[in-house]
Amino acid sequence: MPRRPVVKKEYTLGERVYLVEIAKGLRLTWKHFVFNVRASFRKGPHTVPTCWQYPEDRREIAPIFRGAHMLQLNDKGQELCVGCGMCARACPAKCITVKRGKPAEGEEDKYAGKTMCISFEIDMLRCIFCGLCEKSCPKNAIVLGQDYELAEYSPDSCIYDKDRLIANFHRAKAEGKLKPPPAPIPIDAPPVKKKVSDKAKTPKGKASTSKEVSKPRAKAGKKSTGKEGTKD
Numbered sequence: 001m002p003r004r005p006v007v008k009k010e011y012t013l014g015e016r017v018y019l020v021e022i023a024k025g026l027r028l029t030w031k032h033f034v035f036n037v038r039a040s041f042r043k044g045p046h047t048v049p050t051c052w053q054y055p056e057d058r059r060e061i062a063p064i065f066r067g068a069h070m071l072q073l074n075d076k077g078q079e080l081c082v083g084c085g086m087c088a089r090a091c092p093a094k095c096i097t098v099k100r101g102k103p104a105e106g107e108e109d110k111y112a113g114k115t116m117c118i119s120f121e122i123d124m125l126r127c128i129f130c131g132l133c134e135k136s137c138p139k140n141a142i143v144l145g146q147d148y149e150l151a152e153y154s155p156d157s158c159i160y161d162k163d164r165l166i167a168n169f170h171r172a173k174a175e176g177k178l179k180p181p182p183a184p185i186p187i188d189a190p191p192v193k194k195k196v197s198d199k200a201k202t203p204k205g206k207a208s209t210s211k212e213v214s215k216p217r218a219k220a221g222k223k224s225t226g227k228e229g230t231k232d
Contacts, residue, residue: 061146063179066129068147069122069160070168072140072178074112079166080141083117087133087142095126096133113139120162124150143179145172 014020052059061067072080083100101118103111110116133142145168152158160168172178 061148061177063146065146065148066131066134066144068124068145068150068168069127069133069165070143070145070172071120071162071165072143072169073166076112078110078112079116080112080139081117081120082111082113082115082139082141083120084115084138086136086138090132090136092130092132093126093128095123097121117162120165122160122165124158124160125155140181143169145169145179146177147172 074080083098085098085100088094088096088098098120099118100115102114103116129144131144134144142165147168150158169178
């Protein structure tokens with residue numbers, strides 16, 4: 001394989017004098033410093049440059065933030081998940097595993113539905129936090145909370161089982177960080193009007209002008225009956 005020719009760069013006199021480049025860097029640093037000082041005297045949000053002393057100081061998380069997952073319970077303390085597996089089907093990363101079953105005799109009061117999930121596991125190393133599992137759940141059982149500190153010391157600890165997901169719900173409920181339930185769809189909503197296409201607007205008996213008139217073709221193998229004329 002032929003070697004590529006080495007191209008030598010010829011530096012100018014200003015580039016060879018490093019003091020000029022250092023002065024350019026100091027000029028840029030001073031420019032940002034003056035901008036931040038001026039912004040600190042302005043009024044309004046997001047104008048004062050601050051440094052959060054994490055983990056002592058924590059910023060307020062938006063209610064729509066998608067963090068660690070949790071399995072919700074209703075007001076009676078019953079599990080909402082019925083083990084339908086809709087979240088596992090909608091997950092693009094294929095990180096959710098759900099096993100469905102029926103509750104044992106005498107334990108029907110622990111579950112809101114006739115069926116329940118025997119096991120529920122989420123591989124947090126593969127999760128992309130897209131929120132499709134939350135949107136596809138028909139019972140609003142799985143929700144992405146506001147917990148973002150998900151670092152662990154081993155890969156096995158990153159697999160959240162059913163007990164851990166329910167524990168995340170109890171912790172979020174105690175801290176007052178539960179998401180509000182989705183707004184119900186109004187029953188008396190006006191029907192959506194569909195646009196009528198041009199084909200439907202044309203009355204019966206009238207052909208559309210967009211259609212092309214095809215010419216009749218002579219059948220193959222049939223001889224013409226007309227007499228052929230001779231040219232002079």
